[in-house]
Amino acid sequence: MHxxxxxxxxxxxxxxDSIKAYLEDVxxxxxxxxxxxxxxxxxxxxxxxxxxxxxxxGNFIYWMTGAYLAARSEAARxxxxxxxxxxxxxxxxxxxxxxxxxxxxLPTDTDAIAVAPDLNEVRLFIGRLSPVPILATMxxxxxxxxxxxxxxxDLAQRQGSSENEYTQVHGVCDIAHSEGLxxxxxAEMALAxxxxxxxxxxxxxxxxxxxxxxxxxxxxSSMALAA
Ligand SMILES: [Fe+2]
Numbered sequence: 001m002h003x004x005x006x007x008x009x010x011x012x013x014x015x016x017d018s019i020k021a022y023l024e025d026v027x028x029x030x031x032x033x034x035x036x037x038x039x040x041x042x043x044x045x046x047x048x049x050x051x052x053x054x055x056x057x058g059n060f061i062y063w064m065t066g067a068y069l070a071a072r073s074e075a076a077r078x079x080x081x082x083x084x085x086x087x088x089x090x091x092x093x094x095x096x097x098x099x100x101x102x103x104x105x106l107p108t109d110t111d112a113i114a115v116a117p118d119l120n121e122v123r124l125f126i127g128r129l130s131p132v133p134i135l136a137t138m139x140x141x142x143x144x145x146x147x148x149x150x151x152x153x154d155l156a157q158r159q160g161s162s163e164n165e166y167t168q169v170h171g172v173c174d175i176a177h178s179e180g181l182x183x184x185x186x187a188e189m190a191l192a193x194x195x196x197x198x199x200x201x202x203x204x205x206x207x208x209x210x211x212x213x214x215x216x217x218x219x220x221s222s223m224a225l226a227a
Contacts, residue, residue: 016186019202023140026206027147030213037154045155049105051216052152054112055119057096060141061087063126067138067184070129073191076184083177095166102163103156117221118212125205131188137205139181144213146174 035044061084068080086092100106126134149171153164211222 015189016182019136019185020139020182022203023136023143023206026140026210027144030144030210030217031147031151033214034151034217037151037158040155042159045158046103046105047111047219048217049100049103049152049155049159050107050111051115051219053096053100053105054107054115055212055216056145057093057100059119059123061093063122063141064138066126066129067134070131070134071184071188072131073184073187075187076131076135079180079184079187083180086177090169092166092169095169099156099161099163099166102161103159104161105156105159111219114219114221115212115215117223118208118215121208121223122205122212125208130201132185132192133201133203133205135181135185135188136202137209139178139185140206141209142174142178142181145170146178149174 037045040048064080064084064087068077068084071077071080122137125137149167153167153171156163156167215221
Protein backbone atom coordinates (compact mmCIF):
# COMPACT_ATOMS: atom_id res chain seq x y z
CA MET A 1 0.00 0.00 0.00
CA HIS A 2 1.26 3.52 -0.80
CA UNK A 3 1.92 5.70 2.21
CA UNK A 4 2.58 9.21 0.89
CA UNK A 5 3.29 12.02 3.31
CA UNK A 6 1.61 15.40 3.05
CA UNK A 7 4.82 17.42 2.81
CA UNK A 8 6.38 16.95 -0.57
CA UNK A 9 8.43 18.90 -3.03
CA UNK A 10 6.23 17.52 -5.79
CA UNK A 11 3.82 19.88 -7.56
CA UNK A 12 0.30 20.06 -6.06
CA UNK A 13 -1.29 18.02 -8.83
CA UNK A 14 1.16 15.17 -8.28
CA UNK A 15 0.62 15.39 -4.53
CA UNK A 16 -3.15 15.04 -4.97
CA ASP A 17 -2.59 12.13 -7.35
CA SER A 18 -0.52 10.34 -4.72
CA ILE A 19 -3.23 10.96 -2.09
CA LYS A 20 -5.81 9.64 -4.54
CA ALA A 21 -3.69 6.51 -5.13
CA TYR A 22 -3.41 5.95 -1.37
CA LEU A 23 -7.18 6.36 -0.89
CA GLU A 24 -7.85 3.95 -3.75
CA ASP A 25 -5.59 1.42 -2.03
CA VAL A 26 -7.53 1.86 1.23
CA UNK A 27 -10.76 1.22 -0.69
CA UNK A 28 -9.28 -1.79 -2.51
CA UNK A 29 -8.24 -3.34 0.82
CA UNK A 30 -11.64 -2.65 2.38
CA UNK A 31 -13.54 -4.18 -0.54
CA UNK A 32 -11.20 -7.19 -0.60
CA UNK A 33 -12.03 -7.79 3.07
CA UNK A 34 -15.74 -8.28 2.26
CA UNK A 35 -16.90 -11.88 2.45
CA UNK A 36 -17.88 -13.56 -0.81
CA UNK A 37 -21.52 -12.58 -1.10
CA UNK A 38 -22.72 -16.12 -1.70
CA UNK A 39 -21.36 -17.26 1.67
CA UNK A 40 -23.50 -14.80 3.69
CA UNK A 41 -26.67 -15.83 5.48
CA UNK A 42 -29.84 -13.78 5.03
CA UNK A 43 -29.30 -12.28 8.49
CA UNK A 44 -25.71 -11.31 7.66
CA UNK A 45 -26.84 -9.67 4.40
CA UNK A 46 -29.57 -7.76 6.25
CA UNK A 47 -27.02 -6.62 8.88
CA UNK A 48 -24.64 -5.03 6.37
CA UNK A 49 -27.47 -3.15 4.64
CA UNK A 50 -28.89 -2.03 8.01
CA UNK A 51 -25.56 -0.83 9.42
CA UNK A 52 -24.74 0.99 6.18
CA UNK A 53 -28.07 2.78 6.51
CA UNK A 54 -27.55 3.53 10.21
CA UNK A 55 -24.35 5.37 9.25
CA UNK A 56 -25.29 7.02 5.96
CA UNK A 57 -28.91 8.10 6.38
CA GLY A 58 -28.42 10.69 9.09
CA ASN A 59 -24.77 11.57 8.70
CA PHE A 60 -23.72 12.01 5.09
CA ILE A 61 -25.31 15.45 4.57
CA TYR A 62 -24.23 16.51 8.08
CA TRP A 63 -20.59 15.60 7.36
CA MET A 64 -20.64 17.22 3.93
CA THR A 65 -22.01 20.34 5.64
CA GLY A 66 -19.02 20.10 8.00
CA ALA A 67 -16.75 20.06 4.94
CA TYR A 68 -18.52 23.17 3.63
CA LEU A 69 -18.10 24.99 6.94
CA ALA A 70 -14.42 24.00 7.09
CA ALA A 71 -13.52 24.83 3.48
CA ARG A 72 -11.77 28.15 2.92
CA SER A 73 -11.37 28.20 -0.86
CA GLU A 74 -14.17 29.37 -3.15
CA ALA A 75 -13.44 26.44 -5.48
CA ALA A 76 -13.98 23.86 -2.75
CA ARG A 77 -17.10 25.60 -1.42
CA UNK A 78 -18.62 25.72 -4.88
CA UNK A 79 -17.99 21.99 -5.46
CA UNK A 80 -19.39 21.05 -2.03
CA UNK A 81 -22.43 23.29 -2.59
CA UNK A 82 -23.27 21.42 -5.80
CA UNK A 83 -22.94 18.13 -3.94
CA UNK A 84 -25.18 19.28 -1.08
CA UNK A 85 -27.75 20.72 -3.48
CA UNK A 86 -28.14 17.34 -5.15
CA UNK A 87 -28.31 15.50 -1.81
CA UNK A 88 -31.02 17.82 -0.46
CA UNK A 89 -33.01 18.56 -3.63
CA UNK A 90 -33.24 14.89 -4.65
CA UNK A 91 -33.53 13.79 -0.98
CA UNK A 92 -30.93 11.07 -0.98
CA UNK A 93 -31.93 10.08 2.59
CA UNK A 94 -35.48 9.39 1.29
CA UNK A 95 -33.97 7.41 -1.61
CA UNK A 96 -31.89 5.36 0.85
CA UNK A 97 -34.95 4.75 3.03
CA UNK A 98 -36.89 3.37 0.03
CA UNK A 99 -33.93 1.10 -0.71
CA UNK A 100 -33.64 -0.24 2.84
CA UNK A 101 -37.40 -0.72 3.31
CA UNK A 102 -37.61 -2.67 0.03
CA UNK A 103 -34.81 -4.95 1.30
CA UNK A 104 -36.61 -5.33 4.66
CA UNK A 105 -33.40 -4.25 6.40
CA LEU A 106 -34.33 -1.25 8.55
CA PRO A 107 -31.68 -0.68 11.25
CA THR A 108 -32.50 -1.98 14.72
CA ASP A 109 -31.04 -0.83 18.03
CA THR A 110 -28.46 -3.63 17.74
CA ASP A 111 -27.32 -2.30 14.35
CA ALA A 112 -27.07 1.26 15.71
CA ILE A 113 -25.09 0.11 18.76
CA ALA A 114 -22.66 -1.89 16.60
CA VAL A 115 -21.53 1.19 14.66
CA ALA A 116 -21.91 3.75 17.48
CA PRO A 117 -18.32 3.86 18.87
CA ASP A 118 -16.61 4.38 15.50
CA LEU A 119 -19.41 6.67 14.34
CA ASN A 120 -18.82 8.87 17.36
CA GLU A 121 -15.10 9.16 16.55
CA VAL A 122 -15.85 10.36 13.02
CA ARG A 123 -18.38 12.90 14.37
CA LEU A 124 -15.80 14.35 16.75
CA PHE A 125 -13.23 14.51 13.94
CA ILE A 126 -15.69 16.35 11.64
CA GLY A 127 -16.45 18.77 14.47
CA ARG A 128 -12.87 19.98 14.49
CA LEU A 129 -13.47 21.45 11.01
CA SER A 130 -9.91 21.00 9.72
CA PRO A 131 -10.22 21.80 6.00
CA VAL A 132 -7.67 19.53 4.30
CA PRO A 133 -8.24 16.42 6.47
CA ILE A 134 -12.05 16.78 6.09
CA LEU A 135 -11.80 17.12 2.32
CA ALA A 136 -9.53 14.06 2.16
CA THR A 137 -12.08 12.15 4.27
CA MET A 138 -15.09 13.14 2.16
CA UNK A 139 -13.24 12.46 -1.11
CA UNK A 140 -12.45 8.99 0.25
CA UNK A 141 -16.06 8.54 1.44
CA UNK A 142 -17.54 9.39 -1.98
CA UNK A 143 -15.16 7.15 -3.87
CA UNK A 144 -15.68 4.25 -1.44
CA UNK A 145 -19.50 4.61 -1.62
CA UNK A 146 -19.37 4.60 -5.40
CA UNK A 147 -17.30 1.41 -5.51
CA UNK A 148 -19.35 -0.34 -2.80
CA UNK A 149 -22.68 0.08 -4.64
CA UNK A 150 -22.59 -3.11 -6.76
CA UNK A 151 -22.09 -5.23 -3.60
CA UNK A 152 -24.82 -3.33 -1.72
CA UNK A 153 -27.22 -3.74 -4.63
CA ASP A 154 -26.45 -7.46 -4.83
CA LEU A 155 -27.11 -7.82 -1.07
CA ALA A 156 -30.52 -6.16 -1.46
CA GLN A 157 -31.48 -8.25 -4.48
CA ARG A 158 -30.63 -11.41 -2.57
CA GLN A 159 -33.03 -10.13 0.12
CA GLY A 160 -35.78 -10.02 -2.51
CA SER A 161 -35.62 -6.32 -3.38
CA SER A 162 -35.90 -4.88 -6.88
CA GLU A 163 -35.46 -1.25 -5.71
CA ASN A 164 -32.15 -0.01 -7.09
CA GLU A 165 -32.49 3.77 -7.55
CA TYR A 166 -30.18 4.53 -4.61
CA THR A 167 -27.43 2.15 -5.72
CA GLN A 168 -27.65 3.22 -9.37
CA VAL A 169 -27.52 6.94 -8.56
CA HIS A 170 -24.56 6.47 -6.21
CA GLY A 171 -22.73 3.94 -8.32
CA VAL A 172 -22.84 5.85 -11.59
CA CYS A 173 -23.51 9.52 -10.83
CA ASP A 174 -21.12 9.69 -7.89
CA ILE A 175 -18.11 9.21 -10.15
CA ALA A 176 -18.45 12.95 -10.88
CA HIS A 177 -18.95 13.75 -7.17
CA SER A 178 -15.86 11.83 -6.27
CA GLU A 179 -13.74 13.60 -8.91
CA GLY A 180 -15.16 16.96 -7.78
CA LEU A 181 -14.12 16.35 -4.19
CA UNK A 182 -10.55 15.60 -5.25
CA UNK A 183 -10.52 18.98 -7.02
CA UNK A 184 -11.87 20.54 -3.80
CA UNK A 185 -9.12 18.83 -1.82
CA UNK A 186 -6.53 20.17 -4.26
CA ALA A 187 -7.92 23.71 -3.86
CA GLU A 188 -7.78 23.50 -0.05
CA MET A 189 -4.24 22.12 -0.13
CA ALA A 190 -3.11 24.95 -2.37
CA LEU A 191 -4.57 27.45 0.11
CA ALA A 192 -3.19 25.71 3.20
CA UNK A 193 0.36 25.29 1.92
CA UNK A 194 2.53 22.88 3.88
CA UNK A 195 1.12 23.77 7.29
CA UNK A 196 2.19 21.60 10.21
CA UNK A 197 -1.40 20.96 11.31
CA UNK A 198 -2.40 19.53 7.94
CA UNK A 199 0.76 17.45 7.69
CA UNK A 200 0.04 15.74 11.01
CA UNK A 201 -3.58 14.94 10.45
CA UNK A 202 -4.11 14.49 6.72
CA UNK A 203 -5.33 10.90 7.01
CA UNK A 204 -6.79 10.99 10.52
CA UNK A 205 -10.40 11.20 9.33
CA UNK A 206 -9.78 8.67 6.55
CA UNK A 207 -8.54 6.12 9.07
CA UNK A 208 -11.43 6.80 11.47
CA UNK A 209 -13.88 6.40 8.60
CA UNK A 210 -12.13 3.20 7.50
CA UNK A 211 -12.69 1.77 11.01
CA UNK A 212 -16.35 2.79 10.82
CA UNK A 213 -16.76 1.08 7.43
CA UNK A 214 -15.15 -2.06 8.88
CA UNK A 215 -17.77 -2.02 11.64
CA UNK A 216 -20.48 -1.77 8.94
CA UNK A 217 -19.03 -4.89 7.33
CA UNK A 218 -18.45 -6.95 10.48
CA UNK A 219 -21.00 -5.68 12.99
CA UNK A 220 -18.16 -5.25 15.49
CA SER A 221 -16.41 -2.07 16.56
CA SER A 222 -12.63 -1.96 16.23
CA MET A 223 -12.66 0.05 19.47
CA ALA A 224 -14.49 -2.72 21.33
CA LEU A 225 -11.93 -5.22 20.03
CA ALA A 226 -9.07 -3.01 21.20
CA ALA A 227 -10.55 -2.52 24.68
FE1 LIG B 1 -26.11 10.79 -1.94
